[in-house]
Amino acid sequence: MAFMRYRALPQGEPTVEEFRAWLAQFDADRDGRISREELQHALRSLNVWFAWWKARGGVRAADANGDGGVTGDDEVARLFAFAQRHLHAKIAQLGFY
Numbered sequence: 001m002a003f004m005r006y007r008a009l010p011q012g013e014p015t016v017e018e019f020r021a022w023l024a025q026f027d028a029d030r031d032g033r034i035s036r037e038e039l040q041h042a043l044r045s046l047n048v049w050f051a052w053w054k055a056r057g058g059v060r061a062a063d064a065n066g067d068g069g070v071t072g073d074d075e076v077a078r079l080f081a082f083a084q085r086h087l088h089a090k091i092a093q094l095g096f097y
């Protein structure tokens with residue numbers, strides 16, 4: 001099963017650093033940028049419904065410089081805020097909060 005390959009989010013309330021470390025494993029081509037497709041894999045690993053649609057929303061919310069992906073500390077922080085707003089129930093289910 002695909003999601004078994006990935007490290008889960010840590011227990012307890014995550015920091016943006018923990019979120020960044022978790023997210024980095026989905027940077028499949030190691031270009032330092034999380035594309036919409038890579039974010040979709042990340043969401044699928046959490047068994048998030050409508051992963052394609054949520055990945056598109058997440059990149060839109062986070063992509064401050066308009067390059068179509070999530071790059072750098074600022075954009076990761078924006079994506080983290082998006083995840084807290086829109087994926088809270090799913091994250092809580094994993095013992096995130």
Ligand SMILES: [Ca+2]
Nearest residue numbers: 027031033034
């Ligand atoms: Ca990438």
